[in-house]
Amino acid sequence: MHLEPQVFSLLLHLIRNRDRVVAKTELMDEVWGDRYVSDSALTSRIKTLRRAVGDDGNQQRIIATVHGVGYRFVAEVVEVGHEPVVGRAQHIRYCVSLDGVHVAYAVSGSGPPLVKAANWLTHLDLEWSSPIWAHWLDGLSRHRTLVRYDERGCGLSDWEVSDFSFDAWVNDLELVVNAAGLDRFPLLGVSQGGAVAIAYAVRHPERVSHLVLAGAYARGRLARARTEEEREEAELDLKLGRIGWRHDDPTFRQVFACQFLPDGTRELWDAFNDLQRATTSTENVVRFLDVFAHIDVSALAPHVRCPTLILHSRGDLRVPKAQAQELAALIPDSELRLLHSRNHVLTADEPAWQLFLSEVDRFLGDG
Template identity: 65%
Template sequence: HLGYDVESPVWRHWVRDMSAHHTFIRYDERGCGLSDWDAKDFTFHDWVTDLESVVDAVGLERFPLLGVSQGGAVAVAYAARHPEKVTKLVLCGAYARGRAVRAQSEDEKRAAALDLDLARVGWGRDDPAFRQVFAAQFLPDGTRADWDAFDQLQRRTTSPENAVRFLQEFAHIDVREQAGHVRCPTLILHSRNDHRVPMRYGEELAALIPDSRLVALASSNHLLTATEPGWRVFCDEVDAFLAD
């Protein structure tokens, strides 16, 4: 939620530091935040189309593009589709294949299915126990305040029904083909001990994108916190990459 981002310890440092030396444009995707929660169409293709709509509405001609987590796949697909617009690509905690696509073992398949069950059962409850499973995966090294803020954001920014729809679509993302068509320089940053999206999937993405460089961050968090050393490394790497 654009309004809550500047208040939340989960996201406010992203807004603050990414806008320190650049114009930072952020939008709420369909189904959450200030965007329409009752969107009928809810596919990966729709998310890429929404990004196209934002770019057109703002009037951007050429620009660097940042994608975080599943937003990385949207950014990859957009960059492949619009090489004339994206000057540089920055991906953090991103992946080419969602959990259901990359699941091989029965344990991995059960873990992917568990995501959906947790959202169905726990998203709308006052008891935070179910949602804190997500907090533990996204912010394992976060403070209790970080976990509470993450939990609050989950409930405030989308409905239980949409949470399931999001997770279903995230799980089936597959941009391996599009990644091979990205033509701009790409910086990929990934936490070395990421609990949500293991490092090997950042490595896979780097192998798929031709002109890319992978930086491993000393963190276990999927979403970097403001106080950890990895965040400073992230900011320095992005600044240097965009200035180069």
């Protein structure tokens, strides 16, 4: 059941703090951040939440109202799955774009900042326990304050948006950075997030101290297609996305899993498929893939002025290493480091992952 991001955030916060009554002011701070909202806005979201979980204001079997104080989750809860990682915590907040889109961002770790531009189908909450991304969050938050976000159209950000463009994604990164109160910071771009990071770094050279590009590219598949065969392969991406999500057929999504994680286990592929399915709608998948295919920052890349590190898997099936070499040729004085892996998203148990982290630490220093 699809819930508005604010309603879902309310549910999560109430469940996580089910051992106590959660004050109205705390819920407002958690969901709306620094934005002023009235009590009626919170009451409306609670009413929507109760309806979604089969409760109402009379029965209050799941969410109880403590008059004059707040709300408490009172249904029985049984925890399953992995043990929580001690010391790991994140804070999710929202900011609002000029066109009214609610963009969710998360802050974790401590130390000097590191901002990660959004990439393919993120979900701030589900990634926290995902075998695909959990080690990324732990590794990048070890010595730094990691700021990341769900781009418009997926995850905990608004799904129903009118402006689904590359420029809108760059604007959303700008929005999140401002909301987080950051002045100058290193910026990480993974996959198509690399192009967003490049565009932001050129737009705001005074704010980006270092740029790290992982599995990134300057031109999307259709933008760089030169032959009819290459154009057919690029169009196939769109068709697979449209069919796979429309019919909820995992066999089509499996193609993406195999491209992103060719050396992954079946368990990792299933986890990747589950995460893809939970992060956005069928319509948005096709819109994402279409924009990705037409990305072209090749004219912007030569104007990057900050130190840049390019990390890329040698055998990457999703984004061939030639794209990393093109970036290295375009961005002045950039460093290129090829990693011994075939995975587009590095897994926790492969040696390339530890090398990735050590290269990032070396490049960024102590902040």
